[in-house]
Amino acid sequence: MAADHSSSDAHTAPTPHAHEEHHPDWGTYKWVALILTVITVGEVWIYYLPNFTSTRFFVPTLLTLSAVKFAIVVMFYMHLKYDAKLFRALFTGPLTIAIIAVISLLFLFGHLAIRA
């Protein structure tokens, strides 16, 4: 994780002022909000499709959709897309390890069918 920070050093330190300019504006924000709403509606909608929820595509679809929402909020509302690389490292590093940990825990407890 820490290694990533060397990059943040190479990166020419921007002043907070510079950030503010990079911040997206109302135009972006409303589109983001719209997309988020649409995806949420979509998620709930497929929840009510009995002949879809029974298929093995149901869970992956939901996971993808929420992953997309997650990413959008992080990139635009938390303006990680525009901000210093350091912040990206501080967030994505731990997030990745955490996700790996969750997955391996589910394996170990036999939820992902690695052992009966």
Place this chain on the structure above:
Amino acid sequence: MATTVAAPRHAVGPARYESGIWSWLATTDHKRIGQLYLYTALAWFLIGGFEAEIIRTQLYGPNGRLVSFETYNQLFTMHGTTMIFMVVMPLSAAFFNYLIPLQIGARDVAFPRLNAFSYWVFLAGSLFMNVSWLFRAAPDAGWFGYAPLTTPPYAPGPNIDFWLIGLQILGLSSLAAGFNFLTTIINLRAPGMNLMRMPIFTWMSFVTQFLLVLAFPIITVAVTFLMFDRFFGTNFYEVAAGADPLLWQHLFWLFGHPEVYILILPAFGLVSEVLPVFSRKPLFGYPVMVYSGILIAFLGFGVWAHHMFAVGMGPIADSIFSITTMLIGIPTGVKIFNWLGTMWGGSLRFTTAMKFGIALVGLFTIGGISGVMHSSPPSDLQQTDSYFIVAHFHYVLFGGSLMGLFAGLYFFYPKITGRLMDERLGSWHFWLTFIGMNLTFFPMHFLGLDGMPRRIASYDANQGWDMNNHIATIGAYILGAATLIFFYNWFRSMRRGPVAGNDPWGAATLEWTISSPPPVYNFATVPTVTSRYPLWDMKSAQPAAAPRPAQPAGRVPTAEELGIPMPTPTVKPFVAALGLTIAFTGLISHKNLPILFLGAATFVATLYSWLLTPLEPEH
């Protein structure tokens, strides 16, 4: 480079500090907080050591009956908990506090008041857990408190409550400190000190902070579950409700293994500072040392289940965790070889600090080797929960962490106190520790291979364990004696020790450019760094071999004179920590809501007034 050094005037004895209890309660100075951590940890070291002596006395011969079995279980539980959370971690924290700002050329940490808060919370937590002794209800389920032994049906008393709440409080302290030092190291480095110019101790501390802030939330959750089970009747570990005891084990070790590296990496850092100075050679393969540290930390999150090879996770999981564990052996080995490389071809001066540093290299190797033996599940099946494991982790934590921390204590004592520690007594301390340590823990390898289970309050005769237990106990007494010599030396040298001057060792990093002890503002002018070893660049090729005579008495200018804005002293962190503790006390005393709310209110109110007051007087 002249700008690197403060005005070349040096204090004899301590620079001007205000004294008195209040000045300590209200301090936000990282150097004072560092010392608070240091002395608190040393006090707990005495207590934890005393617990160990009782344990060894009970086990001297078969069927020992010095203490009751219940008391024995409390003793080994508290010995482990104390040594890990109240000795090794805070001793490391003492060095983080004292050294990091000095090493990176900063005037203080990023959040001085949060720093004070961390200390007071730590003090509260450690006291909280040990108060249990007064109620004859000390925690008694082992330092990793496996459920369901800790759940209400099997632990009705308050013992486990003390343990849980104590851990929770200590965890908060570590987390707060973690964020603080992360920010400090990222953001307060002196101009020119890029990451690859950072002193190696600061680097290892940096890695440790990541482990802290990522691992502690996990134990916080695991402990919270157990608290809820005990206080509000939830079912997280309630066997009757179908709970799975392995949940606790996985969460605990998911924290617990990174915790192992939290305990060892700072010591590695200290030794990596000490060895080069007394070899008069730069650290061998600095970049590799840095990357191996990062790698160890990263892999540290992927090996936790090797503590659980006996629970029957199945062959696939066993194999995976076995291999990841072996992988972690590689960067660790690299560190050992790089230390050897540092000494190789050097000009070694065997000061006490150096001796302890070398001891770490030699003894940690043994712990590492037995560690590799455990990484193989079939072999581990015979060794886990036996005395072989006890031997292993004492070689890692005593032979590793503590040796490194002692090296650091002797090395930085002059910087902290302005005087040198007595080398002759130091030598006695070292040799007795070294001999006692090996006498105590090496026979435990044999005890384990001879089938002696861990955590037994007493064993039967004719098991073939008597001789090795005799030796181990005698070793423990020698260790006790060594420790007393250390404390005597420590306090004696404060008055009698020769005056150190700025740089008694001929070291290379920024902290040695300023007076000992440093002025409250550390650096009169913030230094500009152009290399990894600024002092060696500044000085003639010959680093000073022997401690230099102290410079003629002069006065270090005060912050006011230099016009350096200093934080206003405040007791708010102390009060906030107090409120927090009161709240938790309310929780343990039969969920006494008034006390709970009183504490919480105090905490929140203080926090507000703290956050809404600027750190320094407006200018």
Place this chain on the structure above:
Amino acid sequence: MASAALAHSHAPEHAHYTSTGLNSNKIAIWAFIGSECFFFASLISTYLIYKGRSIVGPFPHEACNPPVCATALKPILNIPVTSTSTFVLLMSSLAMVLAHSAVVRGDRKYSKIWLAMTALLGSTFLGFQAYEFTSFVHEGLKITTNLFGSSFFVLTGFHGAHVTAGVLWLMTLLFIDIRRGLAPRDAINVDCCALYWHFVDVVWIAIFTLVYLIK
């Protein structure tokens, strides 16, 4: 400009010179968020591990009939209600970013409006959660009932606690804004609050899918 913002920012803040040129509070907040990932990861994995392991009902998605349960119990989760509250929380994030850019613009009027709006939406979400919890208890799911009850209430409860903290933070900023006004130089503090708020939002995005939608 930067140093000015720092010198006057009303938060524990020391750095006069910073090596990255970034604000220390913001670095700390991001580190905190990284650490929170592990906090919620542990809570969520516990919920998932115990999914379907409860001995007695009520259950999240399946009905529970005798003899397993004394009386027939219908699935506990109320998707329409939670979808609405999810939408509310998403919108609060929109309000939050608008509040932030208003502060950056130095627009006193809208900074107050949007801060208030964010806090309001946050409280609405909490209202929904309070309703949800009470109705669950009435339908027979308490925190002590079964593994599902324990892991569900503790997971969502801790998220709720985070939202509550966020609302308090927002109201504090609003209070400061009303009292002395938030100048562009305070934007960084609003930014920190916003980061926290959005993080709490993304956590809910994960919870909503993993707990409520996946059967």
Place this chain on the structure above:
Amino acid sequence: MTATVRVRRFVRFLRAPMLAFALAACGAPNAIWNAHSEFGHQVDDLTRFLIYLGAGVFVFVEGLLLVALVRFRAKEGVEPVQTHGNTTLEVTWTAIPAIILACIAVPTVKTIFKTQAKADPNALQVEVIGHQWWWEFRYPQYGVTTASELYLPVGRTVNFALKSADVLHSFWIPQLGGKRDLISNHTNYIWFTPDSASAWNGFCAEFCGASHSNMRFRVFTVTPAQFEAYLAHEKSGPAFGAPSAAPSPSDTAKAATAATTAQSGPTGTVSRENLPRWVVPATPTPANLTVANVPGDATRGATLFKTAPCIACHTIQGVSAGVIGPNLTHVGSRTTIAGSLYPNDMQHLMLWIKNAPAMKAGVIMPAMGKTSPQSAGYDDQQIADLAAYLSALK
């Protein structure tokens, strides 16, 4: 040839010097390197391999260290060359450990899968149930339940199903195999084949509360014939009262077990005489706990037992059906009591009945005797009768 074979060859080759190491373990009846099952041997071979590898690394590293310490002591006026590193070297000492670890990984994984494979289907099934703080053993194929003393036939694979009645425990017989944890709401398995007849110590290896250290058990590996006799006897009701049945199997057993270290009684059970000393408990009894030395009457004891609180917790076939404590149907034929903490003789039995809590920390069994003249409870005569009855339950 497979890696494990290679490992074995290597180990055989090293066996001789291994004696030196074994000397440290002389008079060590629980030493893991005196393995007596195929499981034990597989683990043992791997462990020895690791020990030797470790020893090699140890000598190499500490050797280098010592050389450095001697060769590079500070000399006046000698200024060391300021080297900052050496890529070739560093790559080398990254690669070599990696190779060594690979050599460990291969046999490790092989052994994992071999030792955790499914047990032989017609193996002897034994159900092990851990209680705070004693062991219950069941032979489901024979409908036999016993406690604290485990009989196993030599040469037959035993498949253990490990369960816990309360907290976590861990099943460990150092010289036969182990460890495997007993985990609440789980069933764990471990199997091995004892290869010689003797008496072994078993321990609980997972901390399980106040008397964790007192949670021991004995294992007697006996000839198949004696094992059959043992099971036949265990299945039959309590010997007391019934005409002492000496079924034919036991005679064959008697003949057969002459070979075994512990001599067999007519019942196929191991007699208390000339047991190896490491399975004879030497636990001291509390100084302030005594019983009058009065002879007990088993018949009186039997009548007393039927009305005593004992029946609530203990099973005696045809007498009582308690399940909280150990099954006492054949308690008289056991060599130890109280979780292999005390020898099974009149005096210890009486002390135990009189005041168990004083003899074993945290034990659930209450004090049955008068602890003070005024207090309720049985007098020493009654206790002697009960003890006599229990001892008669051969």
